[in-house]
Amino acid sequence: MSRFAPQTLRGRLVAILLAVAAVGLLTLAAVTYASQRSFLQDRIDQQARDGLPAIGRELDEDLGLDPRSARFPYGRGFRRPGEGPPPASLPPGTYGARVTTTGEVLAAGISSYRGESDAPSLELPDDLQAGQLRTVSIADEPYRIAVDLSRSDANLNVIAVPLAEMNSTLSRLLLVEGIVIVAVLGVLGGIAFLVVRIGLRPLDEMAATADEIRAGDLSRRVEPADDATEVGRLGLALNTMLGGIETAFAGQRQSEERLRQFVADASHELRTPLASIRGYAELFRMGAAQSEADTSTAMRRIEEEARRMGVLVEDLLALARLDETRAVVREPVDVGDLAADAVEDAKATAPDREIRLHVAADDDPIVSADPDQLRQVLANLLRNALVHTPAGTAIEVHAGSAQGPGGRVALSVRDHGPGLPVDDPSTLFERFWRAGGGGRKQGPAGAGLGLAIVAGIVDAHGGTVRAENADGGGARFVVELPAYAEQTVVLRNL
Structure with a gap:
């Protein structure tokens, strides 16, 4: 692009308008x-x-071809003074001549406003013909020549009208047109600059807002933002985009914060069993465990801490898999059968507990889900109930259709223990949350990932999970999933 071309939109618009x-x-x-x-x-x-006939008569008189005697020329139009108006309105300086076919000038004259004058010698073209009408240069001046055949003899009548007055008029017209064009373009350029500047002012404001957003203030929005003008519609589109960007950055910051917290919590959880294992191993290496009982205790504690680390790693892997985008496994699953298997597994783990299963005989609680993940949901909920209630506390498991419209299946695990430890039940499903007087604290309750895994699996299946204090005491955890028939319709529409 040329370095003289306008670089701004305002300059280009004004330049285009002025060019047009x-x-x-x-x-x-x-x-x-x-x-x-x-x-x-x-x-x-x-x-x-119109002047050729009059000139012809005057030239005839001058050449003695007419009874009247006259000197040539008189006045304007080759007329004697006092003989009335001229037969033709010829401009001053008009030449008239009688010329032979060989180019010899027999008589000549020039009209003027001063009365008599001597006709100068004419340098007429040699190729004159009757009926001609042409522009020639005589004595460095332009003339318009008309030629006709004289009726008195076989010669030619020639009239040469000066074009100086016409050229002067046209020159003045060019000057006036040039002045008018320059003036109009100047005024139009000024008006166009003001109009374009006012019209593009919102774009300047948008640019200023964009600079502030680039500096880090993602909450700013551009103005105007409406459907009334093109700039307003651009503002709406930009604000929509900025809203999406702000949401994305906020989500990214939250994700990064969760990741940092997750890594910190995981490091903390892994540090404790690793410290225990290293401590007992050093005791054994240093010979501090001299008796067989001390050695057995050290080996038992190492095994327990290693098992605890294994559970923690498995839970971390489960959460990592939930965060991944993987192929969805869905098949019809009878929640009642899964609940029965989970209850039997829990009874084998805690034979001293009373664990009851309630499934309506006429109910058919079938969902479309990944059966392995639903087994993990039931196992985590039952393990949570066993860990956080006193020994001998009864546990109830219910599976069946949820109340209300929507075609959903409900699965609940209720204990008869002390109830929920927090006022906000949603915090129970955060990663690494554990009971202990105020959040993530070390203790025998586990790593605090079980309920977070439950929430992740249920959310991946399009369901909901909630925790509440049950009537009559204890805590209840309720999972609701779309029923199989409804789920099938949803998948078909995708």
Whole structure:
């Protein structure tokens, strides 16, 4: 691009407008000039044709071909003074001549406003012919020549009308047109600059807002933002985009914060069993465990801490798999059968507990789900109930259709223990949350990932999970999933 070309949108718009206006004005000026020139030349041609008969009579008199005697020329139009108006309105300086076919000038004269004058010698073209109408240069001045055949002899009558007045008029017209064009373009350029500047002011404001957003203030929005103008619609689109960007950055910050917290919590959880294992191993290596009982205790504690680390790693892997985008496994699953298997497994783990299963005989709680993940949901909920209630506390498991519209299946695990340890039950499903007087604290309750895994699996299946204090005491955890028939319709529509 040329370095002289306008670089800004405002400059380009004004330049384009001025260019279009200049082309229009120049075209109008050219048409006006050509029309005026044609009009003036036609008028001169008509004057020349109308003046030829009068010039012919005057030249006849001068050559003695007429009874009247006259000196040539008198007044305007080759007339004697006092003989009335001239037969043709010829401009001052019009030449008249009688010329032979060989180019010899027999008589000549020039009209003027001063009365008599001597006709200068003419340097007429040699190729004059009767009926000609042409423009020639005589004595370095342009003339319009008309030629006809004299009726008195076989010679030619020639009239040469000066074009100086016409050229002067056309020159003045060009000057006026140039001044008008320059003035109009100047005024139009000023008005266009102001109008474009006012019209593009919202874009300048948007640019200023964009600079602030680039500096880090993602909450800013551009103005105007409406459907009334093109700039307003651009503002709406930009604000929508900015809203999405702000949401994405906020989500990214939250994800990064959760990741940092997750890594910190995981490191903390892994550090404790690793410290225990290292401590007992050092005791054994240093010979501090001299008796067989001490050695057995050290080995038992190492095994327990290693098992605890294994559970923690498995839970971390389960959460990592939930965060991944994996192929969805869905098949019809009878929640009642899964609940029965989970209850039997829990009874084998805690034979001293009373664990009851309630499934309506006429109910058919079937969902479309990954059966392995639903087994993990039931296992985590039952393990949570066993760990956080006193020994001998009864546990109830219910499976069946959820109350209310929507075609959903409900699965609940209720204990008869002390109830929920927090006022906000949603915090129980955060990662690494554990009971212990205020959040993530070390203790025998585990790593605090079981309920987070439950929430992740249920959410991946399009369901909901909630915790509440049950009537009559204890805590209840309720999972609701879309029933199989409804789930099938949803998948078919995707």
